Amino acid sequence: MVKRLLDLHSGRPVWSAYRAPRVPTSRLARDVRCDVLVVGMGISGAMIAEALACDGRDVICIDRRGPMLGSTAATTALVQFEIDQPLSILSRKIGRAKAERAWRRSRLAIDNLQARIAERSIDCRLSPRPSLYLDGNVLAPSQLREEGVARAHAGLRADHLSPSQLKDRFGIAGRSALLEHGNLALDPRRLTAGLLNAARERGARLYSPVHSAGIERVGDRLATATLGGPAIESAAIVLATGYELAEIVPASHHRVVSTWAIATRPQPRAAWPGQAFIWEASDPYLYMRVTHDGRIICGGEDEDFQNEEARDALIPEKTGTIAQKLSRLFPHIDTKPEFAWAGAFGTTSTGLPLIGRVPHHHGVFAVMGYGGNGITFSQIASELIATAIAGGTDHDADLFSLSDPPGA
Numbered sequence: 127m128v129k130r131l132l133d134l135h136s137g138r139p140v141w142s143a144y145r146a147p148r149v150p151t152s153r154l155a156r157d158v159r160c161d162v163l164v165v166g167m168g169i170s171g172a173m174i175a176e177a178l179a180c181d182g183r184d185v186i187c188i189d190r191r192g193p194m195l196g197s198t199a200a201t202t203a204l205v206q207f208e209i210d211q212p213l214s215i216l217s218r219k220i221g222r223a224k225a226e227r228a229w230r231r232s233r234l235a236i237d238n239l240q241a242r243i244a245e246r247s248i249d250c251r252l253s254p255r256p257s258l259y260l261d262g263n264v265l266a267p268s269q270l271r272e273e274g275v276a277r278a279h280a281g282l283r284a285d286h287l288s289p290s291q292l293k294d295r296f297g298i299a300g301r302s303a304l305l306e307h308g309n310l311a312l313d314p315r316r317l318t319a320g321l322l323n324a325a326r327e328r329g330a331r332l333y334s335p336v337h338s339a340g341i342e343r344v345g346d347r348l349a350t351a352t353l354g355g356p357a358i359e360s361a362a363i364v365l366a367t368g369y370e371l372a373e374i375v376p377a378s379h380h381r382v383v384s385t386w387a388i389a390t391r392p393q394p395r396a397a398w399p400g401q402a403f404i405w406e407a408s409d410p411y412l413y414m415r416v417t418h419d420g421r422i423i424c425g426g427e428d429e430d431f432q433n434e435e436a437r438d439a440l441i442p443e444k445t446g447t448i449a450q451k452l453s454r455l456f457p458h459i460d461t462k463p464e465f466a467w468a469g470a471f472g473t474t475s476t477g478l479p480l481i482g483r484v485p486h487h488h489g490v491f492a493v494m495g496y497g498g499n500g501i502t503f504s505q506i507a508s509e510l511i512a513t514a515i516a517g518g519t520d521h522d523a524d525l526f527s528l529s530d531p532p533g534a
């Protein structure tokens with residue numbers, strides 16, 4: 127079923143420094159049945175499975191690798207409501223009303239995710255963080271001001287910091303910024319493991335390694351063939367396969383690029399005030415955050431290709447550039463990478479993900495949590511899909527439609 131199998135990441139992501147709870151899975155030894163089959167046990171599959179299990183559905187999850195071994199292991203986990211695509215630019219692409227709705231839904235998703243983590247008592251080192259959005263070659267200082275006005279119009283007011291205010295408060299020279307509040311720093315593996323284990327406690331069955339190899343409709347049910355293994359029968363299927371898109375999922379709006387990241391040694395006292403997320407209105411952009419123990423994670427330098435050999439060969443050069451740029455912003459920080467890694471990264475032209483029913487395949491849903499807001503979009507996906515499977519309508523579903531994406 128998978129159209130492209132990717133080598134999703136390489137090098138040493140920082141999360142390998144921290145323990146995550148074990149997620150026990152079984153071997154699939156015989157044919158099984160369920161209400162909903164979730165394909166993929168990254169953060170998207172985990173969020174969907176837990177939401178469906180909470181709704182009382184009989185859920186099976188499979189993964190061809192195992193839990194948390196795809197892109198979720200390589201993320202830098204700045205969980206932001208601020209969509210990579212500035213509101214002022216997104217408005218030009220899909221219209222102001224829809225763009226504002228997408229931004230507000232993203233804000234709501236962050237609040238919902240925070241409440242969900244608290245309710246389930248998932249220890250994922252969650253910490254609310256402010257964020258600084260610096261001017262750059264995508265938004266010059268005057269355009270950054272306009273972005274602030276656009277956000278205020280949508281009810282998402284940010285503080286504008288002039289260069290002198292930014293220098294005084296954060297020590298960053300020669301730039302202006304928008305200061306927002308309420309984004310989330312967390313450990314993505316601990317969150318994913320927590321959700322998968324919460325789904326298990328509600329009866330979800332987890333199998334790996336199991337590679338879904340094709341879907342067939344049999345009467346009013348769906349039959350999923352697995353590579354060299356038994357079949358899985360279900361009423362619905364959710365394809366949460368990350369950047370490895372299934373053949374039946376329309377791929378025309380989807381692009382996979384390459385990205386790089388580093389993490390330094392722990393240096394909590396070197397971090398900037400509030401340990402704000404910092405990111406730039408630039409292409410390629412630079413972004414950074416601080417882990418719970420004071421490592422600085424910094425990433426970016428994206429390139430518009432997905433050749434994995436070329437990507438991996440560039441790890442020393444790209445991570446060196448990232449360290450230099452970090453050093454230019456904060457000369458007192460020790461920027462030597464203790465961890466350096468590269469990954470595949472999915473994007474769309476609008477920066478919005480595609481979530482919902484797969485056209486012409488009744489009962490099959492796909493979740494593609496793209497780009498720098500992937501984790502926020504996984505939360506939105508879990509809300510939309512759980513509602514659709516329950517027979518309801520989410521009034522924001524049109525923003526993420528696979529058959530008729532806005533701005534296409």
Ligand SMILES: Cc1cc2nc3c(=O)[nH]c(=O)nc-3n(C[C@H](O)[C@H](O)[C@H](O)COP(=O)(O)OP(=O)(O)OC[C@H]3O[C@@H](n4cnc5c(N)ncnc54)[C@H](O)[C@@H]3O)c2cc1C
Binds near residue numbers: 498
């Ligand atoms: C370097 C980097 C930095 C990032 N930074 C951020 C960030 O700061 N903030 C943010 O929100 N997002 C960020 N992202 C994006 C975020 O990591 C992704 O959106 C998210 O991890 C995707 O999760 P997923 O569950 O959809 O995919 P994955 O974690 O890749 O999980 C999909 C799973 O599906 C399985 N699978 C695929 N095909 C099949 C099949 N046929 N049968 C069975 N199993 C299958 C795979 O084995 C995989 O485990 C970043 C990504 C990278 C690489």
